[in-house]
Amino acid sequence: MEVAVAIFGLLFVLFVVAGVFLTVRAVQAAKRGVDRKVAQARRTVEDTTLRARQFTQPGVVGELAQLRLSLRTSMRATQEVLRTGSSDDASLDEAVRLFERLSAHGRELDDDLRRLESEPSKASIADRLPELRERLARITHSAESLRWAARDRARKFAEDDLAALSDQIDVEAGALRHWTDAPVGREHEREQTGAAGAAGAAGEPGAGSGAGGKGHARGPAEDEAPAITAQDPHTRPTYPWEKSPRREPSRWGKDGGGGIAG
16 A cells, blocks of 8 residues: 555656646747747847938938948848758858857947947047948958858759759650550560461361361361350240240150050
8 A cells, every 4th residue: 555655656746747847848938939029029120220210310320220231131141041051951060150250240240330329429430430331341241152152052952953853854754655665565576476376377287077078277266266055945035025835745645654545
């Protein structure tokens, strides 16, 4: 009894631990999902604000917004291409690591541009713009190099795979045409063999003799012709318009015996 209680207690503890573990994992997954949604919503709001500021506030403020939008667009496009390609091509792992290092410089530049948006001195912003443009050009050029190299690699692999697939399809199509022609050839060969056998059988002398003492040669058609058997009168079908045959009296009496009536 004590052993059963101990087993049930152990099972209960295991179920509780498993429930707590699954609950924690579910909460963490939900938290990550919420964080992703919040980050995506924040990025959308920031992008919309920058676009509005670019068109509504000309001058250095609008140019800062344009620089931030260019940086975000280029880095986001490169990240998406590398993330998609690295799942199928392990050779892009080094490119992904280089992009992570480049992303650190991109985040630093974005922070500098965001801080300048709250700078009251327009002259100070104008003085720093050339250096910021140069940094932006170098970062976006590196991001575009990685992005287009990954795209070219994926396109080259797709072209090679398509070429190999086309060759395999051509080979398979040729094999299918070969197998469709083979039965016709065999049928023609079978017809020729049958014609030759019939011609040889027609030239052989007959084995039996007829009434005139001459031999009679039988061809393949006669050899293969089925024998005609007499039809059983008991199994012959009867029709309602036929008359029943009249029965003749027996010569030997009713009993069919061999005696002569006196």
